[in-house]
Amino acid sequence: MPLSSLPLDELHGRVTGWYERAGRDLPWRSPDCSPWGVFVSEVMAQQTPLSRVEPAWRTWMERWPTPAALAAAAPGDAIRAWGRLGYPRRALRLHEAATVMVERHGGEVPASAEGLLALPGVGGYTAAAVACFAFGVPEVVVDTNVRRVLARTLEGKQYPAKALTRAERDLAAAAMPAERHTANVWNVAVMELGALVCAARGPRCEECPVADLCGWNLAGRPAHDGPPRRGQAWHGTDRQVRGVLLQRLRDAHSELHLSLLEDAVPDHDQVMRCLDSLVADGLVEPLAGQHYRLPG
DSSP states (O other): OOGGGSOHHHHHHHHHHHHHHHOOOOGGGSTTOOHHHHHHHHHHTTTSOHHHHHHHHHHHHHHOOSHHHHHTSOHHHHHHHHTTSSOTHHHHHHHHHHHHHHHHSTTSOOSSHHHHHTSTTOOHHHHHHHHHHHHOOOOOOOOHHHHHHHHHHHHOOSSOOSSOOHHHHHHHHHHSOSSHHHHHHHHHHHHHHHHHTSOSSSOOGGGOTTGGGOHHHHTTOOOOOSSOOOOOOOTTSHHHHHHHHHHHHHHHSSOEEGGGTTTSSSOHHHHHHHHHHHHHTTSSEEETTTEEEOOO
16 A cells, blocks of 8 residues: 555554553653663663563663663673573673763763764664654664564555565655654554554454554455565574573673583583683683683
């Protein structure tokens, strides 16, 4: 369905109205949340369900309520506190970003997308999201949920392309409301709609506030005709082994000898490969006598 033929004002009103009624009450969405709190939430939420993020976020913010507080801690403390959120390099990048905020921004989160992009580990999505949700800058915020809602509603497709395209970004920009405040609410509302209703599997179209405007729904929900969409494997992967090694080091709260790490899985070569990769990523520090620890 061409974008020009859609009643965008109606689309905006229904989605933002639904969000005001049904959106989750998350602490980083509070008007009282600091830009640092928003920044931490966006880093934690990358590829991680918000149900797991919220308790970790609360603990993190209580311990390190400002960039300066985190920057003063050891990187290993950040990795240990990251727990089972997954992709632990994010903890290290968060610590590095806090250090840069202290050194270059007076201990504050940069307010512009350009300033945010210059921080370690910050990509286009995170920069746009923090600028929008922390500072009210109406950037185009496009995550997996947004892409799916727009693909279905505006393009009549079950799924978007595997990777974000320029055409998708242009479509998201064209679909945004013109008024600043409404645009910012739209950004979080359409994201929430994708997370709670327009899910990848088992979309609840009967609960969708724009089901009668959705191109995919109106077309009879045609099946995806692109490449097969496969879930990520986990058991037996290097990622799983890396997680086991990091968990042992977290639980030890001190250095461990290689003998207490190398039986993580039966494949000794895989353990050593994963341990080497953790060292290369700065997540583990090698010591004399084949001892290892989280970075000090």
